[in-house]
Amino acid sequence: xxxxxxxxxxxxxxxxxxxxxxxxxxxxxxxxxxxxxxxxxxxxxxxxxxxxxxxxxxxxxxxxxxxxxxxxxxxxxxxxxxxxxxxxxxxxxxxxxxxxxxxxxxxxxxxxxxxxxxxxxxxxxxxxxxxxxxxxxxxxxxxxxxxxxxxxxxxxxxxxxxxxxxxxxxxxxxxxxxxxxxxxxxxxxxxxxxxxxxxxxxxxxxxxxxxxxxxxxxxxxxxxxx
Numbered sequence: 671x672x673x674x675x676x677x678x679x680x681x682x683x684x685x686x687x688x689x690x691x692x693x694x695x696x697x698x699x700x701x702x703x704x705x706x707x708x709x710x711x712x713x714x715x716x717x718x719x720x721x722x723x724x725x726x727x728x729x730x731x732x733x734x735x736x737x738x739x740x741x742x743x744x745x746x747x748x749x750x751x752x753x754x755x756x757x758x759x760x761x762x763x764x765x766x767x768x769x770x771x772x773x774x775x776x777x778x779x780x781x782x783x784x785x786x787x788x789x790x791x792x793x794x795x796x797x798x799x800x801x802x803x804x805x806x807x808x809x810x811x812x813x814x815x816x817x818x819x820x821x822x823x824x825x826x827x828x829x830x831x832x833x834x835x836x837x838x839x840x841x842x843x844x845x846x847x848x849x850x851x852x853x854x855x856x857x858x859x860x861x862x863x864x865x866x867x868x869x870x871x872x873x874x875x876x877x878x879x880x881x882x883x884x885x886x887x888x889x890x891x892x893x894x895x896x
Contacts, residue, residue, distance in 0.1 A: 686745060687722060688715040692877065695723050697723040699807030701840065703727055704811040707801070709757045709827055710820040712749075712773065714742035720815075721747045728811065734766060734796035735775070759822065759830040766796040775858055776821035778851035788850075805837075813839040818890075822846070822854035828863055833868050841894040842875055848888050857892065871896040 682692060695716075703724050708717045711731035720727060728749050733739045734756035742752050756777060758764065763800050767790060769775045774788040777798070811836070816831070816838045819825050841864065845857040861871060875891040 675835075678820065682722065685722070686850075687719055691715045692719040692723065697721050698723055698815065701813055702815050703815045703840070705814045706730070707805075707814065707816045707838075708732065709801075709816070709818045711738075711742055711752075713738050714745050716817055716819075717742065718745050718747050721750065724801055732894050734798075735768065738772075752802065753799075755797040755799045755804075756823075757801055757804075757818075757820065757830060759826040760801060761799050761803055762797075762807055763795045765796045766794050768792050768794060770773075772893060774850075776823065776851055778822040780851055781850055782837045784850045801827065802833040804829055804833075805834050810837045813836065815840045815842070817841075818843040820844075822849055823838065824849035825855040825860055825863060828860070832867075839896050841869060843894070844889055844891045846889055850888065857890070860892070864894045869896060 682689060684850070687713055698720070704727060706717070706720050706724075706727055708729060708731045711717055715732055717729050717731045722731060726749065726881045729747060730751050730753060731742050732753045732755055733742060733755060736754065739752050739754045742750070756764070756766065758777065764777055767776055769788045770791045780788060805877040814837055818841070819828050820827055824845065828835070845859060845860050846854055847857060850858065865871065872893045872895050875893045
């Protein structure tokens with residue numbers, strides 16, 4: 671019904687925009703966002719949508735897998751810097767567990783009970799870096815929007831961004847109610863870390879899904895603002 675009432679959205683499909691993400695992010699126009707940091711960019715759907723929602727915004731898309739970083743580059747997103755690396759709480763390299771279901775890929779191994787549901791495709795070494803090190807000498811034009819979707823590594827990413835969090839205005843981060851990865855932090859751990867650093871929790875940023883969702887979710891997209 672939303673698309674029927676807003677026919678302008680259909681034109682975005684031909685521009686390679688993933689509509690659920692675009693619709694989800696339209697409300698961000700009310701903020702004067704100048705910089706987007708997309709951690710765990712995958713194929714760049716979020717980065718692409720934000721480039722249209724907020725024309726002229728500077729985007730940094732972090733994605734460690736070569737084929738997905740190439741897909742992002744092929745989207746020709748304006749003002750987008752593609753960084754082939756995974757954000758973490760240290761620099762160097764780490765083992766990455768690439769799943770047969772790509773969105774389940776992570777630096778963390780799955781819990782035993784989920785290995786059959788999301789079969790492992792390959793394990794490979796990838797570059798990892800901290801946001802502190804990457805952005806330490808780069809100017810971040812305010813306001814800054816930080817999106818983190820890294821399958822259980824969210825708290826590590828935040829700890830690796832400790833020195834630049836004072837430059838971040840809005841954080842959109844996937845949090846686990848009951849995670850599927852070994853050593854994965856839950857919502858309360860991410861919440862406590864950000865609250866202590868001056869952020870306020872503004873609830874869940876709902877997915878714009880085109881189908882009904884029955885039952886409790888293991889994950890939610892949590893929103894924190896300065």
